[in-house]
Amino acid sequence: MEEEKLETRGNPEPERKDPREKVIVLKNVKKIYHMGKERVHAVDGVSFEIYRGEFCCLLGTSGSGKSTLLNLMAGIEKASGGEILIKGKSVRAMSENTLAKFRQKNLGFVFQSYNLIASMNAVENVEFPLVFKRVPPKRRRALAEQMLRQVGLADRMQHLPKEMSGGQQQRVGIARAFVARPEIVFADEPTGNLDTKTTMEVMDLIHAMARRNRQTIVMVTHDPRLAEYADKIINILDGKIQSVEVRRSAEEIEAECQEEIRKYQEEKQRRKELRMQKMKNLRDSMKTGRKKKANAKEDAAAEPAADEENTVLGTAVTEILDEETAIEEALKKETEAIEEKAVTEVSEKDE
Numbered sequence: 001m002e003e004e005k006l007e008t009r010g011n012p013e014p015e016r017k018d019p020r021e022k023v024i025v026l027k028n029v030k031k032i033y034h035m036g037k038e039r040v041h042a043v044d045g046v047s048f049e050i051y052r053g054e055f056c057c058l059l060g061t062s063g064s065g066k067s068t069l070l071n072l073m074a075g076i077e078k079a080s081g082g083e084i085l086i087k088g089k090s091v092r093a094m095s096e097n098t099l100a101k102f103r104q105k106n107l108g109f110v111f112q113s114y115n116l117i118a119s120m121n122a123v124e125n126v127e128f129p130l131v132f133k134r135v136p137p138k139r140r141r142a143l144a145e146q147m148l149r150q151v152g153l154a155d156r157m158q159h160l161p162k163e164m165s166g167g168q169q170q171r172v173g174i175a176r177a178f179v180a181r182p183e184i185v186f187a188d189e190p191t192g193n194l195d196t197k198t199t200m201e202v203m204d205l206i207h208a209m210a211r212r213n214r215q216t217i218v219m220v221t222h223d224p225r226l227a228e229y230a231d232k233i234i235n236i237l238d239g240k241i242q243s244v245e246v247r248r249s250a251e252e253i254e255a256e257c258q259e260e261i262r263k264y265q266e267e268k269q270r271r272k273e274l275r276m277q278k279m280k281n282l283r284d285s286m287k288t289g290r291k292k293k294a295n296a297k298e299d300a301a302a303e304p305a306a307d308e309e310n311t312v313l314g315t316a317v318t319e320i321l322d323e324e325t326a327i328e329e330a331l332k333k334e335t336e337a338i339e340e341k342a343v344t345e346v347s348e349k350d351e
């Protein structure tokens with residue numbers, strides 16, 4: 001009905017606007033480093049937009065300006081020119097204090113060198129961003145543990161960074177970046193120190209985490225294979241954008257999010273059932289234990305009766321034995337009597 005009405009009105013098809021929020025907008029951003037008299041144009045007039053929920057890769061060779069660009073977006077470094085808007089707010093206009101709070105509230109970071117605190121164990125490292133968010137200690141611990149379980153480190157919670165492999169440390173790094181559910185996660189070569197197999201596992205993990213919560217990812221890499229994960233690839237060379245490649249539409253991203261959420265719910269359900277089964281087994285074994293104990297008690301209580309039984313049995317056996325002896329004796333007597341009689345008869349005959 002609605003469609004018919006629109007058709008009869010004969011309105012021209014309105015231009016389809018992407019309804020997604022532009023969470024990151026860069027307009028002609030520049031960063032110039034002064035090295036004595038020399039000027040290094042690390043970022044040289046860069047403009048692009050990233051939508052909410054996009055997995056975006058900054059791809060370029062070493063020295064192309066990727067890390068500088070990421071640091072500018074995260075407000076870690078100040079741009080020399082241009083404008084950077086994160087969630088509609090100008091990073092440049094924010095005071096240090098406001099910026100620090102903004103970062104804590106909205107941004108997460110994954111670093112190439114993991115950047116874990118050496119004296120803190122896995123769960124304490126993951127809890128760390130929640131301390132700034134004033135999450136109460138018990139809740140903090142529960143959330144951190146939940147995250148570590150999600151990244152497959154349930155059995156490494158108490159390990160210090162030096163007691164974990166590189167891949168495991170980066171999993172802790174990912175758990176820490178995602179624990180406070182930031183809207184945007186920046187990752188600078190997060191797999192730079194890992195072997196190929198672990199790299200793929202870590203990439204899958206970042207991808208899954210982001211999809212599960214519809215988070216925006218900006219990841220720096222020089223590896224075109226990793227850019228395969230991206231919905232949008234921004235190619236950079238000598239501080240300039242070479243090309244922007246959109247690989248997935250909003251609908252495709254949403255479909256992936258829904259699929260990941262479904263998988264996660266299933267996994268959660270599976271874990272819940274497993275937990276319930278374990279609890280049931282535990283309860284059953286406790287019941288069996290209690291029964292055994294009760295039986296043992298009964299047995300102990302029944303022991304005197306058994307003794308009595310034995311006594312009765314013993315008496316019976318003695319009686320039987322006595323009887324047998326009596327019969328034997330009687331038989332013996334009888335045989336003797338017969339023999340005596342026979343002897344008497346024979347001697348009488350002889351006489």
Ligand SMILES: Nc1ncnc2c1ncn2[C@@H]1O[C@H](COP(=O)(O)OP(=O)(O)OP(=O)(O)O)[C@@H](O)[C@H]1O
Pocket residue numbers: 033034035040041042060061062063064065066067068069222
């Ligand atoms: N603090 C600095 N002072 C001077 N020059 C710098 C500084 N930081 C970076 N540069 C220069 O800016 C350029 C871009 O550096 P950047 O670290 O952003 O590159 P990158 O793409 O991240 O490289 P890589 O893949 O090796 O990490 C390089 O030429 C580098 O030498």
Ligand SMILES: [Mg+2]
Pocket residue numbers: 066067068188
């Ligand atoms: Mg770099």
